[in-house]
Amino acid sequence: MGFHAQLERSWTASNSLLCVGLDPDPARFPALLDGAPDAIYRFCVAIVDATADLVCAFKPQIAYFASQRAEEPLERICTYIREQYPDVTLVLDAKRGDIGSTAEHYAREAFGRYGAHAVTVNPYLGTDSALPYFEHEGGVIALCRTSNPGGDDLQNLDCGGEPLFVRTARMVAEQWSQHGECGLVVGATYPGELERVRGVVGDLPILVPGIGAQGGDPAAAVKAGARDDGRGLMISSSRAVLYASNGDDFAEAARRTAIESRLATLPAGW
C-alpha cells in the first residue's frame, strides 16, 4: 500500500491527527531504565504501546538513534510498529538530501532497512535528488517551512515574487508529485505559513511538528492546515509526550499527554 493510502487508513482507524515523535534521549529516561540493557528499545516500545491507539503516525528521528549507536534497536522498533500496529503510519525523520547516486542509498536505508511508509527529505538539492526515493513504494516528505525561527533565514527569502517556502511547496506539488507520493513539513509554530502552503498543495499530507515543547498552538495548526474533510495533517509532538514524567509512570504520563494532544488537534465535527 502506498503512503497516501496508508495514511488515509491511519486517519480512519485512529480518528486522530496526532503523530508521536520518538526522540529517545537516555539522559531523560526514568530511573528504572538507567543503564538497563536495551533501554532505548524498551523505552520506545513502552511509549508506542501506551499511545498507538491515539495516533495516526509515529515519527522516529534518526539522529537520536544514530548518536547512541542504536540503529539496530531502531530497526527493531520500526518492525515492531509495522507488525503490532499496522494501522499506524511510520515516518522516518531523516531529513536527508544528496545527489542521486547517494540518495539511492538513503532511500534504501529508509524504506529497505527501516521499512518506513514515508521519509523526510531536505529538498535543497532539487528534483533529481528526490527521484531515487520514487523507485520505492514509500512517500517523500519535503522540508518546506520548518518550525524553528532560523527557518526564516532562507525559507522566507523572496524567490521571484513569492517566498522560497511557497516555491518549495509548489515544486513538490507540481513536479515531485508527478513521480511519486509526497508530503511537506510545515511547523505548527507558523500557522499563517501553514495556511499558505495548504492553499498551494491541494490535498497533500503535511507533517506539522512544533506543538508541545516548541509551543505551537494545536488548534491554530488544525484551522490553518486541515483539508476540508478534517484530514491532511500529522501534527507531531515528541518531548512533551516522551518526557511527560521521568518516573516509573512515564508510559502512563505519556498516554495522558497524548490524549490531551489528540483532543487539542481534533478538527471540528470529529
Ligand SMILES: O=c1ccn([C@@H]2O[C@H](COP(=O)(O)O)[C@@H](O)[C@H]2O)c(=O)[nH]1
Ligand atoms: O521543522 C521541523 C522539522 C522536524 N522537526 C522534528 O520534530 C521533532 C520535534 O520535537 P519536539 O520535542 O516535539 O519539539 C524533532 O524530532 C525535530 O527534529 C522539527 O521540530 N521541526
